[in-house]
Amino acid sequence: MPAYAIASHYLNGSPIRQTYLETAIRWLASRDGKQIEDYMAAHQHDTNCNELWLYFQYVINWVEATFPSYRKEMKGLEWGIFFNKFAMDNHDPKKLEERVGELMEDEYVTKKSGIYEYLLDGDERHLSIRAFTTKMAREAYERQKGICRVCGKHFEIEEMHADHITPWSKGGPTDANNCQMLCANCNRRKGNI
Numbered sequence: 001m002p003a004y005a006i007a008s009h010y011l012n013g014s015p016i017r018q019t020y021l022e023t024a025i026r027w028l029a030s031r032d033g034k035q036i037e038d039y040m041a042a043h044q045h046d047t048n049c050n051e052l053w054l055y056f057q058y059v060i061n062w063v064e065a066t067f068p069s070y071r072k073e074m075k076g077l078e079w080g081i082f083f084n085k086f087a088m089d090n091h092d093p094k095k096l097e098e099r100v101g102e103l104m105e106d107e108y109v110t111k112k113s114g115i116y117e118y119l120l121d122g123d124e125r126h127l128s129i130r131a132f133t134t135k136m137a138r139e140a141y142e143r144q145k146g147i148c149r150v151c152g153k154h155f156e157i158e159e160m161h162a163d164h165i166t167p168w169s170k171g172g173p174t175d176a177n178n179c180q181m182l183c184a185n186c187n188r189r190k191g192n193i
């Protein structure tokens with residue numbers, strides 16, 4: 001496949017050489033902790049762009065080996081940044097593909113494009129797990145009579161957050177039965193565990 005045809009699967013922008021080039025340079029510069037401008041300055045006398053082109057091919061090869069089934073949600077992700085961080089990790093493409101499939105179907109995952117980064121670093125925030133409705137939060141607040149389930153102190157509803165009793169990652173649904181109200185501090189501490 002020609003280079004631009006490959007690139008168009010994974011990169012945003014019109015298929016103009018410059019757009020892709022800038023993205024690739026940004027990724028490569030980021031690998032070395034540099035800005036695009038630093039990279040350009042350091043390479044302004046280069047007579048070819050072999051380093052950049054090779055790097056870009058590494059990135060794409062890694063993406064295709066790690067997530068072999070292409071989905072449109074893969075377009076426009078920061079693949080080079082993922083490559084820089086996670087290419088040395090040992091991933092099982094078969095297991096990853098299974099998880100991608102499950103998460104694509106999971107109605108609680110509202111940001112499907114975040115699935116890939118989530119599978120690489122395990123941070124649920126990439127998925128925008130569906131939030132409780134205002135009604136569910138109000139009901140839980142009334143049930144608890146405004147008392148935080150963790151610290152036992154009373155708060156106004158505006159000072160509290162709706163929380164999954166059984167976490168989404170352990171199969172907990174975003175419904176009224178699985179909703180509890182925690183004060184902002186307790187909620188933050190829970191999130192950090």
Ligand SMILES: [Zn+2]
Nearest residue numbers: 148151183186
């Ligand atoms: Zn509390």
